[in-house]
Amino acid sequence: MTVREEHLTTEGLSAYAEQAGLERVGARPKLRRYIVEAWRRRELAATLASYRIHAAMGQNRLGLVWIVLRPTLLALMFGTIFFVILPNSSRPDNFLPFLVVGVFVFEFFSASLGQGARSIINNQGLVRSLNFPRILMPMATVLQRVFEIIPVAITMMVIVALSGEPITWNWLLVPVVLAIMAVFNFGIALIFARLTVHLRDLTQVLPLLTRLMFYSTGIFYSIEAVLADRPDLLALARLNPVYDYIALVRAQIVTGNSQTMEMWIVAVAAALLCFIIGVIFFWRAEERYGRD
Template sequence: MTTIDYEAIAREAGLERVGARPPLGSYLVSVWRRRAFIYTMARYRLQASVEENRLGLGWIVLKPILNALLYGFIFAVIMPSDTRPDNFIPFLVAGVFVFEYFSKALGMGARAIVGEASLVRSLNFPRMLLPVALITRHAIEMVPMMVVLGIILVVTGEPITFWWLMSIPVLVVMTAFNLGVALTVARLTVHVRDISQLIPLITRLFFYASGIFYSLELVLADQPSWMLRLAQLNPVHDFISLIRGYMVSGNPVNSFMWTVAIVSAVLMLAFGTWFFWRAEERYGHD
């Protein structure tokens, strides 16, 4: 038996190792190059799924409306309380709609890779496309939701102001945050499947901690001020507060909210991108 130096043959021919993770920069470039594939697939999948539901795309806005109706019924009719502002319905609806944006990123982000096992196992593409496509879809769905929110606010007597336009930068910052969250949980569930069991619990925790059906400021009014500060460090609360601040009367915006929102979005996106890219070689391998 003659031993062949395979490494030397590969080196001389200038071959590269298959499946090697590219550096972060060229990885992101390859994500951008393959965007047409994932965009077209998302669009076609949507078309295919719409054909099955009679209301089709209507469900995107109908679901949060029904959610808001349910919460409105429970918290305004069955359990009224003085920890809620006077214009409770617009307050609640804005909270539920913005929270829905976050909870979708968390819940569906967790399934971005493990839920696409057959695709990941049989095709080569930068895996980051999957969570990116997911967040893009959610961002697009946010457009009709904001229109519906506007209509609900007008119906419940909120004045239309130019400040409403400030919701656009808030949602842009929130999208960056959501993408960071989706990238992080997408990798975590690959390592430990059990995390997907915890996601509903985490979602609920954020739901109660982010002041959706009550005002954190009113609840913590009698408590030491550090408690409110602590509660305001939750970025989800700040995104909701900023949207309310610009769209629902009686909710002042302060610079602390913006600081937390922007800093958390930048950190989350940077961490999520790095964290997801680090495990590129692992996705779909077990």
């Protein structure tokens, strides 16, 4: 038994809705409007990021100390392992500060990638119950990383200074490099946040990808020294933006590491390109998030 008082054909209803001035619900807004709306609601991303840090750390006894303790222990571990297994000759100069910068800066990238990729699927509850531009979710995860990189970068610089590196005016460029890198990380997080929604299996592959990046980016060895006789591979490795960000930070605070104009160009271009592609790519699937 079906009773429908207002039985109308499909065209009839949509025309009726339009005539009454109703708008389609959940329709993906135009890119401009989307960005304006997301910007207007940016407080949500920032608040979520800072609450998350407190919540995650509140469960541990040492709390916020872990933000700096984790990369420090990681650097210590790698330092010990590679100091033992790598022969003296293949270790870059100023090994300790070289490695510390590599590990700390790479953590900024890998955490943004890993958690950014899960930012939609891990927040299904929020995404399914409230309406807001979904881009705020990856934005919150990357912002969380940005908040965390501040104490991490300070710790990094303290360790580097303690290891005997001279403090110069160039140290002031470190936040600049990290700021450019944050834009790059945001773009990457956006791209992977959407990809994981389409292909859940990606979360299994991602740690592998991160590991591969870790070993190929020259965290504990000098790419220039290892690939000295393979200029083609070296050129390829230098195109990896993560390598450029690490190399640029090293160039500012660790002696014996030089910077070129080309590195700055790759760093800025990669950040802008990733950001633009990321925003558009993520926005195009706006209606899709939260459906499964």
